[in-house]
Amino acid sequence: MRWLCILFPQLALDAVLRSREDADAPLALLSGPPQRRVLQAVNESARAHGLRSGQSLTHARMLLERFDTVEHDPAQIEHWQQFLASWAYGFSGHVSLDFPRTLLLEVASSLRLFGPWPELEQRLRAELQALGFQHRLVLAPNPLAARVLTNVADGLAVDEQTLQAELQRLPVARSGLPGVLVESLQRMGLRRLQQVLELPRDGLAKRFPPQLLAHLDQLQGHHPLALSCYQPPDRFRQRIEFNFDVESNSSLLFPLRRLISDLATFLAGRDCGVQRFALLLEHRRQPASEVPVGLLGAERDPERLFELARGRLERIELAAPVQALTLLAEDLPRFVPAAAELFSNRPQQSQSWLQVCERLRARLGDKVVQPLAAVDEHRPERSWLAQERGDAAARPPGPRPGWLLAEPELLNDLFPRVLAGPERIESGWWDGEDVRRDYYLIETRDGRRAWAFHAAGRPGPFWVHGWFA
Template structure:
């Protein structure tokens, strides 16, 4: 097997910057108590101003006050690592979070689907860049070796054990993941690289060092298997972006909304599922959250479509107070079935598929403004259809000719002798619900060439009654 290690060196900072409207502005993550605030990490723009991790806030502000501050929450690291594991799950069923700020995934079994490693690696990098996470990627025959090599390399691909041993042997002894005490002891002995350690007699190492040192070295070389707990994606998603300032307009919420919906689409692609309904929570400084439900008639996972639907719902909301954060919650994640498309799609480039147009209209006009028209098992024309509801639809009888336009109420046909084309067709129904009808229906053609569906009550004279028109 071949394992890819994706190292995320600035995971906490990237998670903040990707939700920031101006990621190139100076920004620092802060930690520590109120008495001693410390810069945990800084972005390149802040570093250019002279700010460094480990500085106190007082020392940083003596240099400049032109930077933003965000509190560092260690729990965010685990949350975003889980999110990226859900993203990576689309590429491999064996994804592990064994190492902090690292994803390891078995990729050899996916080469037939995603192409050889150079193509596969390029796709991983492109999607991570689109998600806003800096990274280093290394390929190796086992996950432990891939993790260690990622300390010193980016883009290295080791395909066999012989090449692996040579690459590991060149690493400094303090970069191979050994316990700190063992690494210090090797350095004091004058052993600077793993190659020098491997050249020592094994029984000598076993006598002078704990057993976990030899076990770790054997694991790196692939002589000892490594048990990893594989990630399983949850059946819900909870995403949140905290804003740096109070937002009082729904238009200003479109940037965090686009990021949240993009993350939702990446999560759904990893689970190979779609979303049928989700809720946006607008968190205010005071009072309860404003909830914006977004529902679809069928499961979808296209980021552009989901954003348009969410934006349509959001634009209808009047913000009652300034918004401090936006949260997206979804638990209705059914299986996604791609819609059927023709090989040669003759649809105009600017035209929307019916499913997307339907959902956009519902988002703009409301859930009840666009409803499906369903057939019902009833011979009476006025009862043979219904707007979408809980009653299961039926299919019209095969070979029965019916007009495409039914009048709301039948009208007398003011034409003495229309040309009869077909009929009569007798309809007798409705005795069980008190709306009994007994009619003889005819297909007629008027003097103007229009085709109509008309009837006369059984046993009665008088004019023909117009029920509908044929196209």
Template sequence: MRWACLLLPRLALDVVLRTRPDPQRPLVLLTGPALRRVVHSANEAARALGLHPGQPWATAQAIADGFDRIDHDESGVEQARELLAGWAYGYSSQVSLAFAHAVVLEIGRSRRLFGDWPTLEPQLRAELQAMGFSHRLAAAPNPWAAHVLARVRDGLSVDHDGLPSMLHRVPVERSGLAHDVVQTLRRMGLHDLRAVLAQSRAALGRRCGAEALRHLDRLSGLIDEPLACYRPADVFQARIELGYEVESSQALLFPLRRLTADLGAHLRARDGGVARFVLVLEHERRPASEVVVGLLAPEREATMLFELARGRLEQAQIPAPVIGFGLRADALPAFVPERRDLFDTRPQQGLPWAQLRERLRARLGDESVLTLEHHPDHRPERAWRAQAVQSRRPAPQLLLTPAGSRPGWLLREPQPLDHDVATIVAGPERIESGWWDGFDIRRDYYLVETVRGRLAWVFCDAGRHGPLMVHGWFA
């Protein structure tokens, strides 16, 4: 087995920065009780002003000005870890959140799909960067060693034979041992795992306890304890605290792009799609309002989801300033990719019909995009109707007609035939209907070929003498 660790050293800060249009603006996260607020974390711009973690809030206010502050949200950090676990599930079926501020995944069995570590590592880094998460990556034969090596140096990768020599260089402070155990080892003059592992096991057990020995055995691969594996949820829910009041839908596009990107990553990881999701607009003094985004077929591309949600959001009326923005998808059906030809003949900027249809519905409204459907009526001019496009519409019951007897081009109004008939190909076919609604007809239809070689669908009133009327042309 081979495991990779995604260490997230500043996850709490990234959770906030990835939702802000200007991540370079000075920002600090605050934690602690109201009278003892301290700086939990600060971005680079805030550190340049002299702010740093652990600093009292009163001191930070006295040192600098012109920076933003947000309360640290531990639940948001855990939601971000679950988001990353769902994303990692697209690379491995064994993903675990057993380590704080980290995600570990087994990558040995996915080698045939994604390649070896030199191929997989750049792909993981590119996607993590696009999602807005700072990270450190390492690969090792077991998840405990991968986690420790990621804390030591970014980009480390060792196999089973090279693991002992790499572990020997790990300082005890970064070995994952408990803080009191680290202090005990340092008092013994042991500063790295080489010195620790060289000691008598019995003596280490007496001084450091059985749990420390078990942790060292896990690092070395002597024991293999199972980890609780993550399973992607059947629903998706994410929320962004805006921190200010928004009155225009245009100002919501940046958080909307982030939310739809997270939804797309979740869908790709579980190999599914979404046919309906809800945008939740939170207000301060009134209940939250919702904007429903419905699709005719499941979709999972983040860019497509953003365009559809953007169209719906721009049409919606925002009843009050928005202070929080969320996205909820309760039904995630299976996704079947559109079948494409080996050599796609569409123009480079062309869109498949399904995507174009969804964009038109999002921009113009559901009732503005219509489709032609069969209607159970024998009268040709009433045998179809324009209906709003809907998903899972039950198929109408079709009336049986002779094969090949209906033209592809039906005239809006019948017109007299202005050419002589050369041959009667088929007919007569009598259509007599409509007595119940006052638009009754009684016609005899023929398929004829004119002297000009064109095939026409003509009729004359049954029992009457009159000119032949053309009702449609065959291609």
């Protein structure tokens, strides 16, 4: 087995930075009681001005008068670790969250799918960088060795032959042992793990609790480490809270793009799409405004989802300043990529008919542009039904116009050219609205084609029921 460990050394800070437009501005996460506020973490810009983790807020203000602060929320670490696990699920079916700020993936089978380790490593780093998370990667034969080696290395890939040498170079303080055991070993003059491994096991068993030998055996792969398996959730919910009141729709586009990108990452990990999601605009003194976004088919392309969501968002007028934006998606059907030709002659700028319809719906509204579905009904005026979403059902047999009039109109042309027909339709006797008509495909003197009828068995003037494009 091959285990990959991904360590996120500043997960809480990265989670805040990725939601800010100006990520280079000095920023610090605060923790501690009100009477003694302490800097929990700082970004590179703040560190360049002398700010450090563990400093008091008063001391930090003396070094740098103005910098942004955000309250450190430990619950957010768990939230973002779950999000990153959903991303990692796209690379391995065995993902573990048993260590804080860490993902463990079994990637032996993934290497056969995604290519050798250098290619997989490059892809993982590129995607994590796009997501905005600092990280360290180590590949090892067992999960505990992979986790421990991330304490001292990044990009290291070891196998069974080289594992022992890497473990022997580990400092005891970075070997993953509890602090009490580390202190006891260091008092005995043991600084490297090699010195501990060279001691007789009987002597270690007498001097130290069983936890020490169990940890050493798991590090070397002599005993397996039991890990829990991550299961991706059936819904997606992500929230961005603002430090100020947002009063314009355009100011919501940057956080919206980040939320859509996170949704697309989640969908790719679960290998599914989204057909309906909602944007919740949270206000200070009134209920949240909901902006529903519906698609005609399942989709997970971030650019397309963002374009549709932006169209819906730009159409509304904010009821009040927005304090937070939430994206909620619960309708996550299977995603089947659309088939395409290997050598397509269509220009890159062109879009499919389904994409055009969705953009029109986003701009004009769901009630203006609706797909049609065929109904098991012979009367033409009742054979179509507008539906909120979904692909249109199959058309009934025979020539049917694309434009059906709300009410039939008398044809002024007395001598039209009959191209096809008659097609008799008799229906509706059971509900008192029965019809008996003979339909024809006709062409008028000015070249237009119409779908017209007269009473069955009684030739007379034509009534136009629809026009062909």
